[in-house]
Amino acid sequence: MSRLESVLCRNDLPEAELQAARLDGEVYAVSECFCPIDVVADRHHRGRSLSLVLPRRVIAEQLTAAWVLGAIPFPPRRHQLCADVGARVRSPDTVRASVREVVIEEAELLSFGGLRVTTPLRTVIDLARFSPDFDEHEREVVRSLMAMGGFGVADCDTAMNRRRNLPGKAKAQERISGSVRSEQVRTSGMR
Secondary structure, eight states: OOOSSSSBOTTTOOOOHHHHHHHHSSEEETTTTEEEETTTOOOHHHHHHHHHTTTTTTTEEEHOOOOHHHHHSSSSSSEEEEEEEEEEEOOOSSEEEEEEEOOOGGGEEETTTTEEEEEEEHHHHHHHHHOOOOOOOHHHHHHHHHHHHHHHHHHHHHHTTTTTOTTTTHHHHHHHHHHHHHHHHHHHHHH
């Protein structure tokens, strides 16, 4: 008997069979794809679930990157993707996603399951710069990514200061430092 792939998409089995297997408890959804129930989805599987349905040149960023990295348990309703300004990528038709063009360096990227993903540091900076509603959810994601990447506010400041004329830098610096301060206040109040 042959073993199924660890990430299944509509190219592997017809949609009806995948949905029937999900209803039967044989697979579970991982974004746009499925994993057999005996597979624990990790960064590789989450990245693979998107790399199978997205154009090769797109990069997972912001909350989508946070999900692939494991900082949040569920994918965002609308995937946040980017592409290097020279990549000429359009939004995918098959996935709920938005794609924006960015200037990005290779050092700001990781790869999981064939999908390029922004590093925890770049993800924190992008979330702080572009989230319209930077509330407790985003602050928690920022703290989780900082812990995961082993960096602090000073590292974020250094990374942002390396870029000339970075839009939203002051707002991002305040949001990042505010995220750390709010956790310090919360934990000191628990004592």
